[in-house]
Amino acid sequence: MTELLSLSATEAKRALTQKEISAVELTTAYLEAIDQTAGLNNYVAVTADKALEMAANSDKKIAGGTAGTLEGLPVGVKDLFCTQDVSTTACSEILRNFVPPYESTVTDNLWQAGGVMLGKLNCDEFAMGSANETSCFGPAVNPWSAEVPLAAGGSSGGSASAVAARSALLATGTDTGGSIRQPAAFCGVVGMKPTYGRCSRWGIVAFASSLDQAGPFTRTVADSALMLSAMAGHDPKDSTSAPDEMPDLTKALSCGVKGMKIGIPAEYEMDGMDPEIVALWQQGQNWMVEAGAELVEISLPHTKYALPAYYIIAPAEASSNLARYDGVRYGVRTDDVQSLDDMYEKSRAAGFGDEVQRRIMIGTYALSAGYYDAYYKKAQQVRRLIRQDFDTAFASVDAILTPATPTAAFALGQKQDDPLTMYLNDVFTVPANLAGIPGISVPAGLSKDGLPLGLQLLAGAFCEDKLYATAATLESMANFTTSAPKAA
């Protein structure tokens, strides 16, 4: 059984194709792993019957020679993706009873490719958080935890935790400010955020529309390329979906970095950074040079404004995006009310958690008459400057190497009362969302406490090929093979 779980997606795909294993066997192993690791709280719904049915169907397709690119591979889905006839809550009280009659484009793409749905994964409420602690189901736990339960990161904490715990082979995530890359780094897995527009946002519960982007959680870089190729694609139902063709990512994996220029941004060396992170970053640079790349010192001068700009733009969009959760048409409604306004106030006060309410208030304030110019408009100007910083950088480098997070995973509850420190977790990841460029977090080493640490690579918009070429190199140089102590 553990043998099945130890296969990467690429290996499992080969084994399935050669009929060494069956999809039902593989899925059964994962369903059992989900049971065994239930304490990690990374699933909020398990769709075992559906999984076995889909797996059986995959076996038929493999036998019939009509297998898709992900045929028979078990996938966990962040509970932000609408899944037809399967509860979709965004881990919020306000949607606790919501069962969509439709399937998101990204998950539909995955099922079309033969993916097998295991269930829905825990995340921060409406993807707002960096530790999965704002979920109405309680936090997902990092499988690297020893005595003290550690944060799996957020918002896609359940996805990172499940892939690291080997209770999902593949998982979807969404990344608005780092919600894929940060938990991936915390849990020692590969997390990738594509170029804005690569993956359709249709059917994904919106947090901040101009920043949200779906992406894959996997154990290896090759698996990431495999899964992204299936998820992405132009969708006429999303006006911001890009028509650009995805480059051949499998080919990119074996390109190497010989002759490539890797940018090292001076501004990412921040005061008070964990020396372990600094050391790992330096190590990563050495690996790149060893592999034949050339390091180039670059400047991204507006980096320090990224976080403040992000925490204006994202809440502003969220304050409007979440207005539809009013208890009128679906979701939870408080019944003991005197008027329409009363119904809104009571339903939303009961349905939204503290962090969501905080961001709705920040966003509402930032868009208010008299404050719009000082906050939202200014933040958008900053955003343009950050995009220009990257445009300038990518004129002279192929990719940029940075740390993924300022620290290793912290203990659950540690930062709960201090939203600002929590927001600082996104400092290395947020700029890519503001600029719309792709980024990937690759596990690259262990801290002195034995916790995984990640490095981040960034590439120009729609240059996922370069991103995967550098990420594959980083992965092989780092040779990160340790699995989480609490993995199934």
Added chain:
Amino acid sequence: METDVSNLVSGRTGDWEVVIGMEVHAQVTSQSKLFSGSSAEFGADPNMHVSLVDAAMPGMLPVINEECVRQAIRTGLGINAQINLTSVFDRKNYFYADLPQGYQISQFQHPIVGEGEVTIELKDGSQHVIGIERIHLEQDAGKSMHDQHPTQSYIDLNRSGVALMEIVSRPDIRSAEQAGAYIKKLRSILRYLGTCDGNMEEGSMRADVNVSVRRPGDPLGTRTETKNLNSVRFIMQAIDYEVERQIELIEDGGEVDQETRLFDTSTGTTRAMRSKEDAHDYRYFPDPDLLPLSFTQAYVDSLKAELPELPDQIKQRMVTEYGLSSYDASVLTEERETAAYYEAASDGQDRKMVANWMSVELFGALNKAGTNLADCPVAPQQLGALVGLITDGTISGKIAKDVFADMFDTGKNPADIIEEKGLKQVSDTGAIETMIDDVLAANQDKVAEYKSGKDKLFGFFVGQTMKLSRGQANPALVNQLLKAKLDS
């Protein structure tokens, strides 16, 4: 703008100038809604035309309907307006039960159509140019029904998301009459273009009216906005009421409050709805789900080349080519159907005479019968033929009126009616002379009086002769021959 003295309203303490601006919401004629594929048809059972997007289900995204964009551009071209090749959709945020998204997608800072103008003509023949500030595209809200249940409100989302054009005038309107002429002219242009059906009673055209008064030459007074007027009559009533109310208020030493008012159709009065202080802060910001709307000048040019002939152009042709008065031409071109009827009826006939016949006899008969041109029993060619029979001397104008009444009742051709009833005009000089001789012989005393200077008796002889001919004598000939005999 100069004060137009003819429109001043006199109050107790002197003259007042009325200043009116209008915002007209016109439903775009299109198969489907502005951002979804559901039908935009009027009159379906509640909630039958509602897509996932219209109901603002989680993760749903708007996609612009190109037909609505095309119609807005054509409308802009129809009022000689600036067409903006790039415009932006914004979110207008507010909570209401029939607004599922919690925001309306509209255009705030960058509308699709910029400045244009509409020329109106009043009964006194005066012409006024009303400036148009802008036209923008926006979604309609749903409908709240408060009379279906004793304690609850029902929501019908059929209209939710239907495309509206908001046509904003400059404050160039100076009287209720002008306002009435403006809305009628605007409706006429929209109907010619086929961009809005203009059916105010079905709500596909509604107006918000801004009214203020001032002393001639003074800066603008404080305005009130009366919302949602859905007939020409209500618009004019609301203005008359507001003008009177505001003048009285100021003359009594009070001040007009800047507020939104509601019109009560049963009493013809307006009442305060909400004050400026309670006004919503709509927190407009660009909708991140939509890219800026852009198209090429070539596209605009192609739409311009295909525009139908508009009322002003037809009117111009009627004045210069057909010799009609400007006012008659205005009346005939107000409705596309009327103009088409006129063109067909007057083809090859005396154009002016046909115009008179239409505005006096035809419209009179239609009014009396409580019907309209669409159901007119007299075909345009039949009316033309009738006029032809007058001009060629077959019947007199007086007889023609009887023939017309018959045509209206029976739908028969005028020639057939004349034939059947033997109404053909007598133009035989000999026959008329015989009749004149008989009349003169029977009235020798009057002939003597006439000859002694009582000129007025001439009419009496004409009347007697016509009576003797049962109206069929050619009146011009009767005049001519009588004169010759009496004056000899």
